[in-house]
Amino acid sequence: MNRQRLWRVLDELRRLLLVLIGAGIASLGFSLFQVPYNIAAGGLSGVAILINHFTGWPISLMYLVMNVPLFVVGFIYLGRWRFLFTTALAVLIFSFATGWLNQVLPTTLAQWPITDNILLSAIYAGLVGGIGGGLVYWGGATLGGTAIIGRVIQVKTGLALSQIYLFVDGTIVVAAGIIFGWEIALYAMLTLLLSGIATDYVLEGPSRTRTATIITSNPEPIIAALIQELGRGVSHWEAVGGFTGAPRTVIMCTIYRPQVTELKRIVAHLDPDAFVTIGMTQQALGKGFSELRTQ
Numbered sequence: 366m367n368r369q370r371l372w373r374v375l376d377e378l379r380r381l382l383l384v385l386i387g388a389g390i391a392s393l394g395f396s397l398f399q400v401p402y403n404i405a406a407g408g409l410s411g412v413a414i415l416i417n418h419f420t421g422w423p424i425s426l427m428y429l430v431m432n433v434p435l436f437v438v439g440f441i442y443l444g445r446w447r448f449l450f451t452t453a454l455a456v457l458i459f460s461f462a463t464g465w466l467n468q469v470l471p472t473t474l475a476q477w478p479i480t481d482n483i484l485l486s487a488i489y490a491g492l493v494g495g496i497g498g499g500l501v502y503w504g505g506a507t508l509g510g511t512a513i514i515g516r517v518i519q520v521k522t523g524l525a526l527s528q529i530y531l532f533v534d535g536t537i538v539v540a541a542g543i544i545f546g547w548e549i550a551l552y553a554m555l556t557l558l559l560s561g562i563a564t565d566y567v568l569e570g571p572s573r574t575r576t577a578t579i580i581t582s583n584p585e586p587i588i589a590a591l592i593q594e595l596g597r598g599v600s601h602w603e604a605v606g607g608f609t610g611a612p613r614t615v616i617m618c619t620i621y622r623p624q625v626t627e628l629k630r631i632v633a634h635l636d637p638d639a640f641v642t643i644g645m646t647q648q649a650l651g652k653g654f655s656e657l658r659t660q
Contacts, residue, residue, distance in 0.1 A: 387500025392462035394493030405541035406556035407534025409510035425464030451506035487552035495563025584614035
């Protein structure tokens, strides 16, 4: 029991560390690449950039203040203390880090400039911000803002999160285009797209595995060869051909990408008439692959 409690504590510390590092990286990408060029790539951070343009109010403070009512709404409709606590922590870190960086970076970059190219800034804003956001999500939190709005709308309406984010973030990008010009809006869309790609990459990693489905009338030798030569387990079940009405066996096997050629060789040798499909598998978790964890 003590060991289980220790593992729980260590897991919580790992989650908090991911949130801390992720929020810090996200704030760096935001302050370094988005703020100087008014790249309002959706979210409350984008809204804060728009408001700052007219009022001069600190972006970090506006981001924090706008998130407060969303936490209340999130608690009422989502009701997850753990999620809201870690999200509040992420928002606080992002806000304070952004406020500090927005004061320090102008002086620092005047002496050691990185780039004055807005296209590079848009690209790296998406990549760095996406990596930071991915780490925060990995820690079981979000950076607040449209993430909370999206979840609440999803619960109340049943709409897909992708559609909600497209509408909310798209509205902010359009507003940026009206205020700062459509070229800035195009850069913001690029940042938004790359941020999503980078976030997915952090959460799921590169696709290293493939899942093969083999439909054959000679299953025994194929199953044996896949297990012995590739060292992979298989699942199989009986089926009936829809066109021929003949009995067939469906074999499913998950392999690493370099093993695809060998699998095709095995099947072609043992049953040239087999039907094979090979699809990309984003993650393979369990025995023989990555360890299956709750987080």
